[in-house]
Amino acid sequence: MRESSAEMERDMGMQGNLPDNLSTEGKTRIVQELVPGKQITIAHLIANPDKILYEKLGLDPSVDYSRSAIGVLTISPAETAVIAADIAVKAAGIELGFVDRFSGTLIITGTVSETEASLKAVLDYTKEKMGFAVCPFTRT
Secondary structure (H helix, E strand, O other), X not given: OOOOHHHHHHHOOEEOOEEOOOOOOOOOOOOOOOOOOOEEEEEEEEEOOOHHHHHHOOOOHHHHHHHOEEEEEEEEOOOHHHHHHHHHHHHOOOEEEEEXXXXXXXXXXXXXXXXXXXHHXXXXXXXXXXXXXXXXXXXX
């Protein structure tokens, strides 16, 4: 037995020829939550990056490119990026490229040795003084 077109449209969630995007029938809702732990999940040094990477990150190549290294940290809870930035600046002569207290991202620039010293100082401080779980330091 063949269904009427009205029944078929109803079953397919259609009204006329347009899909019914507001219908929840047959859809799964996913809710994503950030449950911050005390952790550093990325601690990476990029040695001698290409100039285009500085530009794509919104860094000033005239200032940062001559320095020859970019350091990237991802920290949770996100506000800890402010503390990490303070530690990084005090540990070596790096420049702050980007600090985001909402996402927990910290980007620093400097010489390879300055950037490495700053990243390691942040890892050591957060692990020893703040009880953070820290990832291994990586480098490319």
